[in-house]
Amino acid sequence: MTTWNPTQYLRFGNQRLRPALDLLAHVPLDAPTNVYDLGCGPGTATVHIKARWPEANVTGVDGSEPMLDRAREEHADINWQHGDLCEWQPDATPDLLYSNATLHWLGDHETLFPRLAGLLDEGGVLAVQMPRNFGEPSHTTIFDTMRAHDWRDRLMPLLNEVPTQPPTFYYDLLRPLFTTLDVWETQYYQVMEGEHPIVEFTKGSFLRPILDTLNEEEGAAFLQEYAERVGPSYPRRPDGTTLLPFRRLFLMATK
Ligand SMILES: C[S@@+](CC[C@H](N)C(=O)[O-])C[C@H]1O[C@@H](n2cnc3c(N)ncnc32)[C@H](O)[C@@H]1O
Numbered sequence: 001m002t003t004w005n006p007t008q009y010l011r012f013g014n015q016r017l018r019p020a021l022d023l024l025a026h027v028p029l030d031a032p033t034n035v036y037d038l039g040c041g042p043g044t045a046t047v048h049i050k051a052r053w054p055e056a057n058v059t060g061v062d063g064s065e066p067m068l069d070r071a072r073e074e075h076a077d078i079n080w081q082h083g084d085l086c087e088w089q090p091d092a093t094p095d096l097l098y099s100n101a102t103l104h105w106l107g108d109h110e111t112l113f114p115r116l117a118g119l120l121d122e123g124g125v126l127a128v129q130m131p132r133n134f135g136e137p138s139h140t141t142i143f144d145t146m147r148a149h150d151w152r153d154r155l156m157p158l159l160n161e162v163p164t165q166p167p168t169f170y171y172d173l174l175r176p177l178f179t180t181l182d183v184w185e186t187q188y189y190q191v192m193e194g195e196h197p198i199v200e201f202t203k204g205s206f207l208r209p210i211l212d213t214l215n216e217e218e219g220a221a222f223l224q225e226y227a228e229r230v231g232p233s234y235p236r237r238p239d240g241t242t243l244l245p246f247r248r249l250f251l252m253a254t255k
Contacts, residue, residue, distance in 0.1 A: 002209045019188065022186065032095035038103070039101070039102025085106055095123070098127045129250050170249070177255070199226055
């Protein structure tokens with residue numbers, strides 16, 4: 001499994017939190033009893049879930065111990081559970097399955113989403129946000145760099161240019177399984193600071209499995225080449241910041 005570094009991930013904590021809060025704000029539940037945050041990471045969004053419903057049993061589930069360690073440091077009133085979402089089962093019937101920026105890491109959505117729907121009873125909610133920026137230079141230049149050198153053979157098994165399917169795919173898949181279904185996309189204009197901000201941003205998430213596969217020297221060479229390829233698409237603004245347009249897909253489904 002991918003090695004996550006919570007410190008690198010949280011370097012852009014504000015930019016990553018905003019869609020998580022937008023997702024949470026749309027959940028149409030007043031008083032859920034059992035809430036699961038699937039792929040909770042360092043628990044940033046889970047804390048907001050608990051704050052919205054203090055009486056609920058809130059459980060954050062994640063496959064990364066470093067991420068869970070960071071979450072456990074501060075939030076004792078939340079249950080933190082280590083588990084692989086590919087085979088995870090809840091210990092109580094969920095009123096809400098919430099998942100921010102995680103399910104695109106799991107393959108086979110045609111099977112995964114109906115399985116998650118099957119874990120809910122009538123009235124239960126599935127709330128999901130996934131990035132859908134993979135056709136933009138932020139990510140296409142990663143794919144190009146993966147193909148460019150000797151590391152190609154080792155990196156090709158990781159190449160997945162469409163981790164998140166188009167909105168219509170999820171609509172058609174989920175519509176028969178839920179009473180109500182709302183699907184939308186938001187393109188955020190993330191204001192980024194510092195040198196090579198796009199590289200620093202993806203280094204905390206999408207680049208993780210790639211850097212895990214390369215040795216240190218190769219990793220440094222990969223990052224340098226990626227920086228050279230991606231930089232021209234995201235010039236600095238007159239105020240010295242860099243804008244990263246980033247599209248995210250939201251799904252809100254009630255059984
Ligand atoms: C981009 S982070 C999102 C974290 C958090 N939801 C947030 O919004 O900040 C993705 C998280 O999904 C977790 N993850 C990815 N695949 C997983 C799997 N198969 N089982 C459990 N967790 C997984 C990773 O460990 C990581 O913490």
